[in-house]
Amino acid sequence: MVPLVLLVCVLGRGTRTHGAEKRRMATQPIEPARIEWDADGVPRSPAFGDVYHARIGAQAQARAVFLDGNGLPRRWAGCCDFTIAETGLGLAHNLLATWAAWRTDPARPARLHYVSIDAHPPRREDLERAHRDQPHAELAAQLVQAWPPLVGGLHRLDFENGALRLLLAFGDVQELLPQLVFSADAFYLDGFAPDRNPRMWDPRVLKALGRRAAPGATAATWSVARSVRDGLASAGFVCERVAGPGAKRQTLRAHHAPRHRSSPVTPQSAPPGLARPPSPPRRAIVVGAGLAGASCAAALAALGWEVTVIERRAVQPDAGQARLAGILHATVHAAENPHARLLRAGALYTSRLLAGLDAQRVPHDRSGLLRIEQVLGLTAMQERIDALGLPADFVQALDAASASARAGVAIDHPAWYYPGAGWIAPLAFIADRLAQPGIRCIAGSTVHALARAQGGSHDEWQALDGEGRVLAQAPELVLANAEQANTLLASIGAPVFALSRERGQASRFDASVPLRCALAGDGYVLPLPGAGLLCGATRSPDDDDPMPREADHRANFERLSRLCGLRPPVDPAAWQGHVGWRVHTGDRLPLAGPLPARSIAPGTRLDQARLLPRERGLHLACAFGSRALTLAPLLGELVAARIAGTPLPLEQSLIDAVDPGRFIVRAARAASALAGLSPPMGATRNRAA
Ligand SMILES: Cc1cc2nc3c(=O)[nH]c(=O)nc-3n(C[C@H](O)[C@H](O)[C@H](O)COP(=O)(O)OP(=O)(O)OC[C@H]3O[C@@H](n4cnc5c(N)ncnc54)[C@H](O)[C@@H]3O)c2cc1C
Ligand SMILES: C[S@@+](CC[C@H](N)C(=O)[O-])C[C@H]1O[C@@H](n2cnc3c(N)ncnc32)[C@H](O)[C@@H]1O
Incomplete structure (x- = not known):
């Protein structure tokens, strides 16, 4: 074994992102579905020349083909x-049929995870129309209400108090499926007829599904085409x-029985030798009850x-702290780098989470934030939005007059308007997260x-x-x-991270x-409930005052x-202040995920x-850093899902971008480049998982 400390004493000095990594990180713009309804009310896709469901009706088809087909x-x-x-x-008919079946089943699983991919999701109004005269109107209304802006990538929507977890993956199946980390018990293959849409049934897609099959997984589909059967067979099904329903003579059912299992893609993917115990006790400790700790604890408790959360401070805030607030919002970046993608996913997730919180109990506002643009003009801003295919319910470019009208104050520049963004009172948010059932807090104790x-x-971990x-x-x-994570890593002899404060x-x-509404630019300002405002903030490195x-x-x-x-007000006695610290890594992305092993065997990739x-x-x-309100709730979900083995709410490239192991990878690349060697084992391979 090579002690890792020899490889990188302080993790995090390398900051460069590899070229291949960068290419994998772009998100494709989403083109929403174009839907036509025929005289009988059956929806069709003119682009694919096929119907969304058979004439027997969407619900009958969903039950007969997909639920029955998977033994559900x-x-x-x-x-x-x-x-x-x-x-x-x-149009989410299968989802609603499954949700309804889950709801009425006394033996239902505690949590149902539903991962669904679509390159052309419907616009909200089309989704609404599709379910107008259908059963499950109440469920459809919930889905329509939670429907996210049509932005590429993953969107986690929770229903039924978090017992039904929908992971929407907006993007082309061939691009996005390799980026998804989950292990499925059942597959619904429903991508238009294979002769009209072969891309959805490509053998590589079916293989990628096979690699995501849990032991005993099943699959079902409407199509019995030879190419589909062959593809599924080569994927281990x-x-x-x-016999099919209605006029359909036959449908297909399958079960996964691979001759050998080739490195499955599971949320806990662990290299051989580090396999997790089959059913570990479901107990966890979280050290720290800030936004990160509270978010991780709530996400784990919901699973x-x-x-047990251990916090060195008393958890009750004083009256001044309780009036603290911070902003949350995405960013638009021409390069579509991991920062921009992560902030976008985080802002959308936090905003959805806030939608379910009482604004009296957790003061917040998600009715929009303006980010003032100092460099680009309005036309260039709009061109950037168009190039990225971002919808207006996610971001808009406003001229100075429209921005001023929205803000109620004079703004001299154009601004990016993020309709779902806003501000939150962080301490009330933390208290809400920590109040979830299943969480015990030990306040006033330092680990x-x-x-x-x-x-x-x-073996278990002890906090001493x-x-x-x-x-x-x-x-x-x-x-x-x-x-302070570094102090505790040092206590077990693990390498520490290069962090600035x-x-x-x-x-x-x-x-x-x-x-x-909240404004951001060079600094930020937000209106506080009642009267008053909060603005900020200064930045002084290595300052402990x-x-x-x-x-x-x-x-x-x-x-x-x-x-x-x-x-x-002119009188400084009327000014109140709040001091805190931001902690950054070298690449300004958080650390969220499992710690790399302290020792790495020679030959490890x-x-x-x-x-x-x-x-x-x-x-x-x-x-x-300065973006915990935007990022901590989603990354708390990521950390919890990696621990619990449930579908991961981020694409693999973004999981990699926040993985604490990324600095080892960069250090190894830099070391082999310095030594004039080929990249570390397998670095040139980019296998579609
Ligand atoms: C002035 C200012 C303005 C900001 N504005 C915004 C904003 O508008 N939007 C935004 O998103 N972010 C903002 N931030 C950043 C945001 O506050 C931080 O990103 C966030 O607080 C980090 O949360 P955290 O949970 O990672 O860390 P912390 O909030 O520092 O929480 C860590 C917790 O761990 C506890 N702890 C440490 N060591 C131990 C131990 N050994 N045992 C037990 N407990 C321990 C600490 O007491 C602490 O409560 C701002 C920051 C500052 C300073
Ligand atoms: C028959 S419809 C699915 C019906 C759906 N399961 C339901 O319950 O309403 C097929 C879907 O596949 C999507 N699709 C087609 N090609 C795709 C691709 N390459 N990647 C991802 N989705 C694709 C279409 O946008 C369409 O929404």
Whole structure:
């Protein structure tokens, strides 16, 4: 074994993204479905020359072909988690039929995960129309209400208090499926007829599905075409033709019985030798109760885990802190880099999460944010939006007059308007997350060190206090304690990460202001409930001063005046401040995922973070910089899903972008480039998984 510390003593100095990595990271613009309804009300796609469902009716087809074809609901009875993957979400009839069957089944799984891919999802109004005279109107209305902007990539929508989890994957199946990490118990193959749409049934697509089949998985489809049967057979499925419903003579059912399993794509993918125990006790510790820790804890608890959160501070905020607020929003970047894609996914996710929260209990506003553009003109902004194919319910380019009208204050420049963005009171949000059932909080206790100990049949992690006493013990532990994660990594001899820490001060005053929504640009400002505003924020590296400073207030108010012309009361006694710290990695992306193993065997592939061996049960969720409100809820879901083995809510390229192992990969690449060697094992291979 090579101690990892020899390879990289301090992880995170390498910041460059590899070329192939960059190419995989672009998201394709989404072209929404064009749908025509015939005289009988059957929806058709003129582009594909096919109907969305047969004349027997969408629900009858869904039940006979897809549910019965997969032995549902019988096969999911008594499961904790059951995952269905669908190629072709279409008008979501199969989803609603499955949801309805799940709802009425007394033996339903605790959680149903439904992953569905579509290159041309319907516009909200078409989805609404498709379900107007259909059964399950109430479920359809929930789906329509939660329907996301048609932006490429993944969208997690939760229903039934998180028991029904829909993972929408908007994009072409051949591009996006290799980016998805899940393990399905049942497949619905529903991508128009293979002769009209061979792309959806390509043998490589079927192979990719086979690699995502859980043991005992089944598949069903309307098509019995020879090419489909052959493709499924080469993907390890055994096919059977059965009598079809209505006028359809036969449909296809299949079960996965591969002769050998080739590296399955599962959420917990672990290299050989580090395989996870089959049913580990579902208990976890989260160190730190900031936005990251609270988000991880809530996501784990929603998956049925018992979570102990340990926080060194008292959890109750004082009155001043309770009036704190921060902004959340996406960004539009011509290069479609991982930052832009991640912020987009995060902003959409946080905004959806807020939609389910009571604004009295968790003060927030998601009615839009304006980001002032200092460089581009309106035409260039619109061209950028068009080139990226971003819809108007996600972002719009506004001229200065329209931006001013929306904001209620004078803005001198054009602005990007993000309709679903806004602001949140973070401490109320944290309190809400920590109040989820299944979470126990130990406040006012500092974790000084970690240790391994025998717990039942498996090793477990212990969180120790300053006297070496065990504060909590569990098989999984998440370090969500910002830069202090390094102290705890050092306590077990693991390499630490290169993190920078920057002091920030935000300023607040109570006064009546005409501002109607949050603004960002060089700094930010948001209207507080009642009266007053909060603006900020300063940036001073390596500065430990916890007290608000008048000079910093003045700097914030100068920014405020440049943003929108507003000014504070003249008397400094009316100015209030909040000081905090932002923690960054070298590449300004968070650390979210399992920690790489402390020792790596010679010959281990170091070319992709996803292939690295991991330290069993130890995870990170930190270094959120200045964007935790945008990123922590989604990355908390990512960390929890990696622990629980449920479908991952981000594409593989973005999982890699936040993977704590990425710095090892970059260091290995840099080392082989320096030595004039070929890239680390397999670096030139880009296998479609
Ligand atoms: C002035 C200012 C303005 C900001 N504005 C925004 C904004 O508008 N939008 C936005 O998204 N972000 C904003 N940020 C950034 C945001 O506040 C941070 O990204 C966020 O707080 C990071 O959350 P975290 O949970 O990772 O870390 P933290 O909030 O630092 O939480 C870590 C927790 O771990 C605890 N802890 C540490 N060590 C231990 C230990 N050993 N044992 C037990 N507990 C421990 C700490 O007490 C702490 O509560 C701002 C930051 C500043 C400073
Ligand atoms: C028959 S419809 C699906 C019907 C759907 N399952 C339902 O329950 O309403 C087929 C879907 O496949 C999608 N599709 C076609 N080609 C695709 C591709 N290459 N990648 C992803 N989706 C594709 C279409 O946009 C269409 O929505």
